Amino acid sequence: MNSTAASTAGTERTPHRVGLLDRFLMQGGIVITFLVIAVVATALIEPRFLNRLNLINMMRNFSFLLIPSLAQMLVMTAGGFDLSVGAVVAIASVVTATVMLVGSGYFPDAGVLLILLSLAAVVGVGVLVGSVNAWLVASFSLSPFMVTLAMMSVLVGIALYFTQGIPIYGVTDTFVSGVGRGQLLGLPVVLWVALAVLAGCIVLQRFTALGRHIYAVGSDERSARLSGVRTGRTLMAAYVLAGVLAALTGFLMTSRLGAGHATIGTTLALETIAAAVIGGVSLRGGVGRAEHVALAALFLAVVANAMNLVQVDSKYQTLVLGAVLIVALAIERLLLRRRQA
């Protein structure tokens, strides 16, 4: 339930008669339009965009955005919010590098084993953070926004205290060459991982009871409970999955960077919310599809890549991101209002 919902709490639902244009807009049409415009404009202005190396690089960044955006989507469709995604990414990166550094003392030549060990540790972190978030939100009916905001402060504090802001080196070479820089069938390994996560989310949402329950809890927690959905358990599943996906992102980013950083992921809370919202995930819960979120994440990745290519200061990139988020929401509200009228 959205205890901090906007003051204009609405009763709007899908109307009886939907026009062709509206149906297009509702089914990801806005995102597809944005994406096509962004790709064509970038390719025209800066032909280097279509270089194979650049595309590969962009696909990696897209993967690093897609996975946490799907995490954000899961929590938001369940009626929640997760501001701690970026912090989980940071702490997961620190844990990955630490496990590899310490582990290489015991198993110096077992790169694959070290990778699996740190993956297990990172998944553990994700499960732990997700379940604490869910426990606080569900058991005490606290605002998910506030809980995850406070959690963000705690997790970033822990990561920085532990490392004192200094990167942890000593990541296994196999990890960097095999995962971070690795390619499979001509595409980056991290992209395959992200696509697998995307496929998993689509299956979850379309074909499983848990997926349906997440939608039910997100659109109306009380009716969901009255119709037999175990709401507490559903919220727990959504937050734990989100925690694990965020942790996986930190794991993969470490393989790319070659070191554990406590300072990565600071803008991910905003970026993932932007990707989810542009992808049509409702801030009031109950609405949102993984494939649309993926298109939105791709759009944001293209825009960021384009700005890098034409050498826009990264400070202005946050400006564009903030503005895009607000404009996307304004369009959604205005469409909704017009449809009601």
Add this chain to the structure above:
Amino acid sequence: MSTPSGTQAAAVRASATSLVAGLRAARLPIAILCTLVLFGLIEPRVLSLGNFRNIAIQASYLAIFAMAQTMVILTRGFDLSLGYTVSLVSVAASMAMVAMGGGDAAILWGLGAGILVAALIGLANGLLIAGIGINPLVTTLGMANVVMAFASTVSDGFPVTGLPPGFTAMFAQASVLSIPVPILVAALVFALLFLTLKATRFGRSLYIIGANPRAAVAAGIRTMPVLVVAYMLCSVLIGLGALLLTARTGSGEPNLGGNLTLEAIAAAVVGGVRLSGGEGGVGAAVLGALFITVLSNGMNLVQIDGYLQQICLGVIIIVSLIVSRDVRR
């Protein structure tokens, strides 16, 4: 709580209930005292008169920000752009003062520029939230990034130096009737907001909108202009606090806002301003700010690592959310 007349047990139960209620109401002053005593035992300097003066001055900045945040939280709103607004106002006011010659005559220009920038941010927030109806959390999160981009680029990311000496003298070091100016300003803001909330139609509208937006519309309150004014008031107060902080540091700082968003929210929430709207007031915000300041002052004096303090802040927010949650449901 009403008890049946007569029996002693009922009377005891009644007085126990009122004791619990009293403790609940006084939990923050008690927490502040306990914190002071606890740190005082470890480090006696905590309990010195000079440190009390320090705490009061530090708390007055945070109190202004917490009171600003309260004005919109009362309406079920939020301002996540607080910290970066502080940064941008600091940089903009300083650049204005330097551009106008850097003499004491430029101070007024700085004040004007700072408040104008803040009011514009508040107007944008208010129009997006109340006019178009976008969720306040996400609106101000997006706005935070827009404002941050400006704050860190207009001065190329560097601090703006060369402010008029009179600016720091007047707004940071001066005292009136031996009360330091920051404390005086905070007290004035408190008095004005207290009266506004208690005695004006605008103030009561904020509570009604927060308690039940639909009832507010039914009661004939024009929600949209009230909310726009609330967001502008919030921003202007943030601007005022930013100017005082700038006077204290003596330069325009693009990173001045730092942790302030989280601290201001923490102060309001710890004080008992309810995030679901319609409950709490500026008194709660001031007490919350005092508590957070006493705590961080104590942790600084006993030399607790800054990152550990960040962890503590998060834990305290969660604990006070649990303590002050709506138990009536």
